[in-house]
Amino acid sequence: MPTDKRLADRLVALEGLIRPKSIAIVGASSTPGKIGYSAVKNIQDSGYQGRLVPINPNDPEILGLKAYKSVLDVPGEIDAAVITVPARLVAQVADECGRKGVKGLIIITSGFSEIGRRELEEEVVRAATQHGTRVLGPNIVGILSNSDKLNASFAPFLPLPGKSSLVSQSGALLVAMCAATVVRYVGFDKLISVGNMADVDIADLTEWLDQDGATRCITLYIEGLRNGRRFIEAASRATKPIVAIKAGVSAHGAAAAASHTGSLAGAAKVYEAAFAQAGVVTATDLNNLFDRSLVLSLQPPMKGDNLFILTNGGGVGVLATDAAERFGLPLQFAPADIQAELRKHMPEYGSAKNPADLTGMAGKDMYYPTVRYLMSHPWVDGLVVLYCETSLTVPIEIAKTIKQAVDDSGFKDKPITASFVGGKDANEAMKWLMENGLPTYEVPDKAVNAIAALREYARIRSRITAYSSEAAPLQAEGARAVIGKARAEGREALNEVEAKAVFEAYGLPVTKTALARSEDEAAALARKTGFPVVLKIVSPDILHKSDAGGVKVDIKDEAGVRTAYKAIMAAAKAYKADAKIEGVAVQEMAPAGVEVILGSVNDPSFGPTIMFGLGGIFVEVLKDVTFRVAPVTAAQAERMLDEIQAAPILRGARGEKPRDRKALAAVLASYSAMIRDLEDEVGESDANPVLVYEDGRGLKIVDARIILKKK
């Protein structure tokens, strides 16, 4: 079935679930205080225009509506069913709804996988999906929609209307955020609680909201994705801004890891990578989620870096300037023509440079011409207008003047945000501005952070390419045989020789390496490899080879090989008498280069995930690394090279020659394809060190490590 058709089918089913023309409430009740009562009452109170049918085996009428014993008894079509019956009854109801042809179930009932009853939950999903019926939940608050006047939830009222829609994995937070919309003046069109995500997940809802006419920005509260790659796929194809907060990124309670890469791959790093690939704007905290959701739903992307700040107070101007640098939009002084024009509209002691300070004297007469001019000037890519409440001016008048100036400028594809610092009157003015499409904040930092979100959105959208969660198997002769042998021997780690063989099968530039089981064999292999060579112990019981005296480098002739072989064997025995010794690896000696490390982890949400960093101290002490969900293209990999703090080193810092970034990026891409191809087998892996040579001279993987996935 072609992808487009499958997508279209998904969207139709979700349309019935989220915007139903008819709803059955299974478990409806006449008893106030019961969830089955609130479910009916809340839908009635919200002004829902569709058909509402209570289902209750005992009660023929509920809240003035005719009730039926079963959904199967209801005449006509039912799009969605809100389910509030006890957990043990849900599977049967799901089956009945499916037979009835209900498109989607909104399962409020809890008591499933969140308390360990995973099988019961799976039974419910099977019962519904066998009929093509989708399941939202279980364990959810419900769905709230302003544009459809529908409160199919146990939250007491609809949120303040807005142009963003929120999907939340936390029900309690959704209810609290719904109440908070009123006091923050930041509204939502829809609030959708996803609970246990047994079927419909955040990826599905992202797809659906992207084509929902009432939604301009998709706002996500994420605790953990089950199928991370599906989410990246859906988000990277979305045409609307998406802003997300990932909760649960602290190390508190996280498990220990077996490899370098594993120890560096916390949830924060992996989600950061995934969001970058998905084109998702991130929020740092709950306030920031509100702030960014607002601006992304009301203002266009900021297409260039030239931010202009206009203020009536030096203090807030300086704070905004600091914030601009902090949020990645450092100010530049404005060109002379802008300065000259602005100077016409301010007192002599004002400043026109950027930030432009109209001074505390600034009233409507100063704000109007300057805002209008700046909105229409091509140098300005985005505008932040600041206002400190003074005793000379009336906030609401300044607000209306700013809005008028923006409208009169005729520029609709250039973003503007504002900050009004003050008391009750300033608050009223802020509220008016937000109702009129101009996001306004109580402190200057927030107005700058908001416009930075619009810049971030434009930047990441210009960079991302649609991600596909599907991949065709690669040809990599011998790789699976090597792994199969280790599995057959009951091992979960490949030795260096094996790991390099797997790498080589995927075209990665490993140093020539072969296993010698005797001194004579070592000598023969060294001759074949060509001098100088390196000898390394191969033993599952010796992980830190150098510490054990198990590595000899720069061996120049056969006599040297024989001496080194004996020395290594003796050292290994001394280090650990009962170590199982598989032999000695004989390797070509790679010339010195800049040390980098590549690695991978198999993330529970996102699957194979690739890491890059500089080697040695940079990884071990500074933890200066970056991640991507595999696979990545060479172009994407090249951007990873610039994301670490130590990036200038590869570009040739301190008089060094630039390194072969192109070759490194290509290897990163191949590495990512390898771990994607072997995702059923490889748990973690490292190529460390990898030596990168001068531009045009490529790189060499000197040591390799693969830890198999537990099966």
Added chain:
Amino acid sequence: MPTDKRLADRLVALEGLIRPKSIAIVGASSTPGKIGYSAVKNIQDSGYQGRLVPINPNDPEILGLKAYKSVLDVPGEIDAAVITVPARLVAQVADECGRKGVKGLIIITSGFSEIGRRELEEEVVRAATQHGTRVLGPNIVGILSNSDKLNASFAPFLPLPGKSSLVSQSGALLVAMCAATVVRYVGFDKLISVGNMADVDIADLTEWLDQDGATRCITLYIEGLRNGRRFIEAASRATKPIVAIKAGVSAHGAAAAASHTGSLAGAAKVYEAAFAQAGVVTATDLNNLFDRSLVLSLQPPMKGDNLFILTNGGGVGVLATDAAERFGLPLQFAPADIQAELRKHMPEYGSAKNPADLTGMAGKDMYYPTVRYLMSHPWVDGLVVLYCETSLTVPIEIAKTIKQAVDDSGFKDKPITASFVGGKDANEAMKWLMENGLPTYEVPDKAVNAIAALREYARIRSRITAYSSEAAPLQAEGARAVIGKARAEGREALNEVEAKAVFEAYGLPVTKTALARSEDEAAALARKTGFPVVLKIVSPDILHKSDAGGVKVDIKDEAGVRTAYKAIMAAAKAYKADAKIEGVAVQEMAPAGVEVILGSVNDPSFGPTIMFGLGGIFVEVLKDVTFRVAPVTAAQAERMLDEIQAAPILRGARGEKPRDRKALAAVLASYSAMIRDLEDEVGESDANPVLVYEDGRGLKIVDARIILKKK
């Protein structure tokens, strides 16, 4: 005069200025709209209980009060004079007030140094201070005080009452923040506008507020300190928490620098260092200043790292856990006894580990016993209580229960903060809690950030030592002679040999270095130094000596010295034909070690300021450095070693031996004493590289650089 006496005198004068029993308004007016009218009206309206005397040469009565032509005509004492007359008249008024014995002037009038009229401002200060009268301003909003019911300002009303006092360098921001107190429910006792700080500065006010009975926390908005060391001195001796925001830390518009250290010493870095030494808690933005000011004025310091988080919603619990890690207080699971006790008060599916999730069922019956127990348990050093508004609970009841539980626990020296996420009812509950001494925030991150401020305060206070801005001159034979010689020759940079001579005079361990002006002299000096030696070009025109072929290392005998000498001379000529060559430095060759860099800048606000970082890439690429205002003790310097990201390297990362941190800290302390002693001469300096050896083996300064202060 002993310090204590001078301090006491300062405090008495400021008491008259800030808490006057009698006030003259010079420039009082009967015309509404004039500042001289507002000044009188605002004091009357605020309920001021002292004596109020308008001064106006033409009007015998103003706003019902008898007016005088001059302050000299007023019978009885006048503590403070509010001055609103035009700038050109202020000096005369100041003189009259001084003659009258007025303790302090509150000069609202603008038009002084802020528009370049520095001399007029100095004249005013002279006129007042010659009589012992202090000057606040000019160019200020005024002083507002709730505890004295005094609004001596042109802000329209007093702020919401609170227990912090705010000192602001921005007048507009002070007026706007005053208005904002009402909508944020975060009050202040006093608001003091300091304007141009021609006389009374932030250090003075910090000293005074520290002994003010109505102030529990000192809140500072700082744009730039004139005498930074005086501020560090005052703040480091304060007994109350100080929270500050420094505005103007971006690089926008900052000047370029001549040395490594200079290029790394932005305002952000230097203020960060100064605040650490001053024991000042920092705020990241304006909201954060309100949030931290509130918590520091209401709650005790947090004495240990064990933070406990109690919640009724998993989502906010996870967000708070993430925030705890972000703000330096990562959570630990609670001991078994706590978990066992908490489990008694929550549903089975709750969690007692930390965060403890009472679940959405949590009402008063669950919050009360758990809060009371946690407040009294010795393991808990601080408690954050989270509440998500639900339809089952009433926010104000939860609020009162929490407060009751805290009170009933009897523990007053353990901090608690709260977050209520929700709508109008939650807001009312937050307000009630704040009025009752429990700082409460609208999102969990803020509640965690607030308690982290209390931990930060306890930590920095335990570390700082009272800073003295005074220093006795040191004995450093010959240092000033070397500098004098360079000055006499019209140079602003010392050469390496000279710089090392200065360093050596202060006991710093430089490599033995002498200047040879001929090949024979080089040979002789090398013999005297002992082989191996290093030869380096000495030329004011060749800054990058290695690039110019001007450095030869590891020279083992006299023949080598002669060859190297010729090669260096030839290379220097080839590099820059007209370079002025002073000779060749002959140096002992220091063994390899971990490279670090020490340096200094002479900051316009704080004077000599010392920098520390690891050498090479760490400084040049990662900019991984830390600063302190000089001088520092060896103990303080040792803490600097731990502040850089690369700190583990000196402790012996990756199997390396630990380095001689004690010796390095001692050298940092000596270096800081040197630049403090030479603050009138040294502009910037670097010791780079400095090689640090294994523990007990000290360090060597291999290259040195001093750039003199412009005179």
